[in-house]
Amino acid sequence: MKGNAPKYRLFYYPNNASLAPHFLLHHMRLDYELVLVDKKGNGQKSQAYLKLNPAGRIPTLVADGLPIFESSAICIHLCESHPEHQLIPRLGSPLRPQFFQWMAYLNNTLQAELMIRYYPQRHTTEELACDSIRAAQEERIADVLSIIDAQLKGKQYLLGDTLTACDYFLFMLAGWSMPMKTSPMSFDSLSDYLDRLSHLSTIEAVCGVEEIDLEAFRQPAI
Numbered sequence: 001m002k003g004n005a006p007k008y009r010l011f012y013y014p015n016n017a018s019l020a021p022h023f024l025l026h027h028m029r030l031d032y033e034l035v036l037v038d039k040k041g042n043g044q045k046s047q048a049y050l051k052l053n054p055a056g057r058i059p060t061l062v063a064d065g066l067p068i069f070e071s072s073a074i075c076i077h078l079c080e081s082h083p084e085h086q087l088i089p090r091l092g093s094p095l096r097p098q099f100f101q102w103m104a105y106l107n108n109t110l111q112a113e114l115m116i117r118y119y120p121q122r123h124t125t126e127e128l129a130c131d132s133i134r135a136a137q138e139e140r141i142a143d144v145l146s147i148i149d150a151q152l153k154g155k156q157y158l159l160g161d162t163l164t165a166c167d168y169f170l171f172m173l174a175g176w177s178m179p180m181k182t183s184p185m186s187f188d189s190l191s192d193y194l195d196r197l198s199h200l201s202t203i204e205a206v207c208g209v210e211e212i213d214l215e216a217f218r219q220p221a222i
Contacts, residue, residue: 008032009062011052013039014210015175017071017111018059022210023168024078027202028085034209072107075165087165095159102151102158102166110144110173113137117180142182149187156196163200171197178216185216195219 008025012018012034025032037043037058045056052067053060060067061074063081068074079088089095116123117137120130148170151158158166174184174194185191197203198217207214 006031006033007064009035011035011037011049011058011060011062013037013058015212016058017172019172019175019206019210019212020071020165020169021059021061021074021078022206023171023202024075024087024165026206027087027168028078028082030078030082072103072169075169076103079165086162087168089159089162089164095162098159099164099166103169106166106169106173110141110148110170110177113140113144114173114176117141118176138180138182141177141180145177145182145184145187145190149190152189152193154189155193157193167197168203171203174217175212185219191219 008030010018010021010025010032012022013036016039022034037049039058043049044053044058049060050056052062053069055069057069059071059074060069061077062068063077068077076088079085083090089099114137117134120133120137121127123133124130148158155161157163158170171194174190177184184194194217198214204214
């Protein structure tokens with residue numbers, strides 16, 4: 001981060017949905033400022049924050065004075081604003097539709113299933129049903145991870161040999177999936193992939209700032 005008037009301001013909370021945009025801002029070495037939201041004090045529901053993000057969720061990126069919310073939208077905006085970093089396939093590339101496919105799948109399927117798992121009370125009026133919802137979600141999340149594991153077989157990254165924003169987004173969600181009974185590290189290709197990503201300089205640096213322990217992603221040396 002540098003300068004007195006940063007181009008970007010990321011309203012974030014550690015290990016929240018702001019993590020993927022944080023990875024991208026660091027990877028691209030952009031001029032940005034982190035603004036910690038007091039999530040424990042419901043700062044994301046304050047009047048000042050709701051003026052930026054009417055959904056009252058984290059993250060929000062302010063780019064040249066324009067607030068943008070939804071983590072996946074922020075990631076795509078950053079990639080398209082800075083195509084020189086090649087974190088999104090170029091127009092006309094056969095990988096470009098795959099990029100949008102996997103970004104949508106991660107956001108609309110894996111992240112959505114995780115949110116139900118962690119906040120089951122939002123999806124029932126019966127408190128006693130929460131345990132059943134959690135158990136069902138753990139099975140659904142395991143099914144999603146198995147599809148991702150199959151995609152990664154024989155590949156360095158989600159789209160093949162090239163690192164993209166999808167990989168940073170998946171790493172964020174994989175971290176949230178670690179407490180599941182069938183964790184991401186239960187899958188051969190996915191666990192190898194997460195181990196590799198955990199050694200990327202950007203992931204090490206950003207997780208250091210957000211105080212995220214990377215040891216869970218790292219396989220024991222043989």
